[in-house]
Amino acid sequence: xxxxxxxxxxxxxxxxxxxxxxxxxxxxxxxxxxxxxxxxxxxxxxxxxxxxxxxxxxxxxxxxxxxxxxxxxxxxxxxxxxxxxxxxxxxxxxxxxxxxxxxxxxxxxxxxxxxxxxxxxxxxxxxxxxxxxxxxxxxxxxxxxxxxxxxxxxxxxxxxxxxxxxxxxxxxxxx
Numbered sequence: 001x002x003x004x005x006x007x008x009x010x011x012x013x014x015x016x017x018x019x020x021x022x023x024x025x026x027x028x029x030x031x032x033x034x035x036x037x038x039x040x041x042x043x044x045x046x047x048x049x050x051x052x053x054x055x056x057x058x059x060x061x062x063x064x065x066x067x068x069x070x071x072x073x074x075x076x077x078x079x080x081x082x083x084x085x086x087x088x089x090x091x092x093x094x095x096x097x098x099x100x101x102x103x104x105x106x107x108x109x110x111x112x113x114x115x116x117x118x119x120x121x122x123x124x125x126x127x128x129x130x131x132x133x134x135x136x137x138x139x140x141x142x143x144x145x146x147x148x149x150x151x152x153x154x155x156x157x158x159x160x161x162x163x164x165x166x167x168x169x170x171x172x173x174x175x
Contacts, residue, residue, distance in 0.1 A: 053131055053132060053161075053173055053174035053175075054131065054171065054172070054173045054174075055129055055130040055131055055132050055171070055172045055173075056169050056170070056171050056172075057080065057129075057169065057170040057172075058168060058169060059168040059169070059170070064079055064080075065079070065080040065170045066078065066079050066080070066149075067080065067129055067130075067152075069127060069128055069129045069152070070126070070127070070128040071089070071093070071097045071124055071126070071127050071128075072097045072098060072124060072125045072126060073125075073126065073128075074096060074097040074098065076089070076093045076096070076097060076150050077093075077149065077150065078129075078149070078150050078151060078152045079149045079150070079151050079152070080151075080152050080157075080170055081151040081152065081153055082153070082154060082157065083153075084151045084152075084153030084154065085153050085154055085155065086137075086138060086139060086140065086153045086154065086155035086156075087124065087127065087137055087138070087139035087140070087150075087151065087152055087153055087155060087156055088110070088119075088139065088140045088141075088142060088147055088150060088151040088153065089122075089139050089140070089141045089142065089147075089150045090142060090147045090148070090149065090150050091141065091142060091143060091144040091145070091146075091147075092144070093150045094122070094141040099122055099141065101141075104120035104122070104141060105120055106118040106119060106120045106141075106143055107120070108120065108121050108140065110140055110142070112146075112147075117142060117143065117146045118143060119140040119141060119142050119143070119146075120140070120141045121138055121139070121140055121141075122138070122139050122140075122141055123136065123137075123138055123139075124136070124137045124138070124139050127152070127156060129152070129172070131174070132160070132172060132173075132174040133174075134156060134159050134174075137155060137156060137159075138155065157172070159175070160172050160173060160174055160175065161173045161174060161175040
């Protein structure tokens with residue numbers, strides 16, 4: 001009888017150990033199960049649409065908004081100036097975009113921070129600032145030395161769907 005009890009206890013220990021072995025993490029710790037898929041929120045399921053007519057210009061360290069643009073498909077550096085009524089081109093920028101300077105009549109007047117100056121009015125085929133392109137804009141050409149940098153003024157900005165200043169950015173969107 002002692003032998004039967006001894007075998008019974010030995011069986012319990014062996015069986016319990018085997019059962020523990022089966023239920024432990026030994027078999028599952030090296031098995032990689034796929035991570036559950038994150039559930040997307042309803043508005044994240046839609047693809048993000050890029051608006052190619054939107055432009056963001058970062059405020060420069062001097063507090064102004066400056067950008068490179070194409071005027072009649074030639075490069076020009078501009079200052080965005082909400083105090084300017086329309087586009088103003090320096091003498092050199094006007095010459096560089098192909099305006100015949102000999103044909104200009106400087107008989108119009110423009111009020112500047114430095115006073116009244118004579119300017120010539122021209123018609124521009126196009127002005128492009130990154131993804132925004134506007135066609136058929138008038139501009140003033142200043143005499144040599146009267147304007148230090150070309151300006152994009154309200155005649156450009158008012159033809160946009162909107163423009164706003166936000167967190168050191170000028171955000172513009174084409175209609």
